[in-house]
Amino acid sequence: MLAGFLYPVPVHSANNTSVHLAYLQILIDNNLPYAKNITADSIILWEKELEPQLEKDKKYSTLFHLRQLVSGAYAIRGDITIAVDKAHIMYEKAKEMDYDRGFTLSLRAIGDAYLSANMRQQAIDSYTEALNILNTSEDTDDLRIHIFPNLILTLLKIRETDRALVYLKQFEILFDKYPTTSTLFYVSICRAYYYVVINQPDKAQIYITEATKANSKKDYLYMRFILNYLYASYYKQSSQYNLALEKYGNLIKEINPVNSPNQHIQLNLQQAQLLSKIGQTDKACLIYQMTNVLQDSLDNLSYVRQINELRTIYQIDQMEIQNQQERNQTILWGILAVLSLSALITILIFHIRIENKRLRHSKEEQEKAQRHARNSIKTKSLFLSNMSHEIRTPLNALSGFSAILTDDSIDNETRQQCNDIIQQNSELLLNLINDVIDLSSLDMTKLVFNFKKCDAVVICRNVIDTVKKVKQTQADIHFVTTLESLPLLTDDSRLQQLLINLLINATKFTTEGSITLEIRKESDDTAIFSVTDTGCGIPLENQSRIFNRFEKLNEGAQGTGLGLSICQLIVEQIGGKIWIDPKYTAGARFVFTHPIKPDTAATKNEKPQ
Incomplete structure (x- = not known):
């Protein structure tokens, strides 16, 4: 019988824990410090019951929310010193864990404690510091929503309306993103109080009505208290003093001085101030006397609680010392x-x-x-791979233009152009052979660049003429620019090699349509080259791999996969960047930048004198 009687005890305890966790989640979700059936004393008792379970389940966010509510409960009860100590313990724990949400909730708890002690500027500093931490973290909008109401309302109480309005606009943006009923209530309260403070009661009335509707859906005790306090402030600002006194009286009746002594005292003081303002000094003096007695009683009760807390800590420390001695011996x-x-x-x-x-x-x-x-x-x-890939184009040019020279029908001007192109491609071939030797040793730093002043437009036209002669495609090749000339400090042979590689690469995948080389000035310091084709294009998921060595997206295409990697090497050596335009979908578009100013490129791999 005894066993049957005791068996349900742990089950009942577990059920209580589940219920309390559910109540705790309601407070967190709706940004409430207490509720009708959840007093400050109840929250304080939950700490020892729920902390072990939350730590075991590694629910650290909920755990720090609980600790923040416990600190707030002590502040509501009038134990400001204990509330601040609890908040600092939270902060040290968050520091040990390097947990940003813990830091933020600790600073909010400190701010709430300062606010309960009527230290508004210190409270604002704590709330602001918490928001600064959130600016460096992700997924923290819920904490911003929790902090903004207290910060905005406190700023309005000290008449910092401009600063409050900045935070209010940020709060409204969050509400648009997360439109919950509780967030609507707090946004409406802040907006209404703002218009009360700047003496626009008509606009304040609109948002008071909106907050009333939002609260009517759940009618939480704390929200009802804030709403009635706002009504009292509104009536006071609009000179409806009798209605304001009536609201203050209702608030004082609703607030239990045992559970929330600080709020009870502050409301009495505000009621007394209003009575003095309208000339009812006798009633005001009586309220001041009653408030002083209540404040003295609250201070005495707070001292007793703090002494009991210290005694408990001392006893726990003594037991811990004894246990530590036994552990040390073992x-x-x-x-x-x-x-x-x-x-x-x-x-x-x-x-x-x-x-x-x-x-x-x-x-x-x-x-x-x-x-x-x-x-x-x-x-x-x-x-071997680099040799086969790189020398094909200049050899084709040499072969093609040499064959043209044997034709007796060509004129001297054409013959001279052919000679120039043959000379350029001979020099290019020699440079390519030197590059392939460097690449074969896998040491890219051996590549030598000879920088000198060249006209980029002339280089582009020569490259177009060369590629047109050796292309193996029906696609048209064009050169587009609005510039008559563009002086650059560059290595002309390397730039030709780069442009030919890109154009030849485009011809492999563009059987018809067009291939366009374009040059323009992005700024006084930078020129932009682009090669655009109307070919098959490159899938977006493969674009990140195209500059890798030996990377061939189409195994059936000619080449070894080194062309684009060599292009990237040359661009980086001349001080630019190369990429493929992901927004262009009619084929492929390769873009690279080239510095214009001499001091940009001249510092890169100049040829030794």
Whole structure:
């Protein structure tokens, strides 16, 4: 029978925990410090009951919300010192965990404690610091929604209306993003109080009505208190003093001086001030006397609670000291046993390490030989790949224009142009061979650039003429620019190599349509080149890989996959950047920048004198 009687006890306790967690979530979701059936004393009692469960489940956000509510409960009860101590303990815990939400809730708790002590500027500083932390964190809009009402209303109480309006606009943006009933209530309250403070009662009445409708859906005790306080402020500002006194009287009746002594005292003081203003000094003096008695009683009660709290902490510390002494003795015997066992294990480990070192050395020598062999094979393959890819275009140009020179029907001007192009491609071929040798050693820093002043427009026209002669596609190749000339400090052969690579790459994937080379000035410091085609294009998911070495999105296409990686190398060496335009969908568009000012490019890989 006894066992049957005791069995339901833990089940009942677990049920209570679940109920209290549900109540706690209601307070958190609606930004409430208390509710009709959830007093400050109840929240304080929940701390020891719910903290272990929340820590076990690693629900740290809810845990810090609980601690913030507990600190606020002490402040509501008048125990400001304990409230501040609880908030500082929260802050140290958040610092230990490096937890931004914990920092924010700790600072809010400190701000609430200062506000309960009527230290408004300190409260504003704490709320502002909390918002600054949230500016560096993500997914923290819920905490902003919780902090904004107290901050805005406190700023309005000290008449900092401009600053309050800035935060109010941010609060309204959050409401548009998360349009809950409780957020609507607080936004309406802040907006209404703002218009009360700036003496626009007609506009204030609109938002008071809106807040009344929002509160009517759930009618939380705390929200009803704020709403009635706002009505009292509104009546006071609009000189409806009798209605204001009536609201203050109702608020004083609703607030239990035992559960919320600070609020009760503040309301009495505001009622007394209003009575003095309308000439009812006798009633005001009586209220002041009653308030002083209540304040003295509150201070005495607070001191007793703090003393009891210190006694409890002292007793806990004494028990902890005794337990620590017993643990230390147990640990000492354990250490002696571990040391003895460790000595034996150390001897065995020393012997094993000697053997492992010998085996590891042998394995490293074997792996070193294998890496050397793989690197040799890779270097050879890379050399052959670059050679086959890079020399094809200049060889085709040399072959094509040499054949044209044998034609007796061409005029001297055409013959001279062919000679110039042959000379340019001969120099390009020589540079390419030197580059491929550098690439074969996998040391890109050996590439040498000879910077000098060149006309980019002339270079582009020569490149277009060259590619037109060797293209193997029906697509038209165009050069577009609004510039008559564009002097650049560049390596003309490298720039030609870069543009030819991009244009030849475009011809491989554009069987018909058009290929356009364009040059323009982005600014006084930068020129932009682009090669646009109407070919098959490059899927968006593959665009991040196209500049990798040996990357070929179409295995059936000609080439080794080195062209774009070499383009990227050249662009970076001349001080620019290259990318593919993801917004262009009619084919592919490659874009790269080139510095115009001499001091931008001249510092990069100049040829030694």
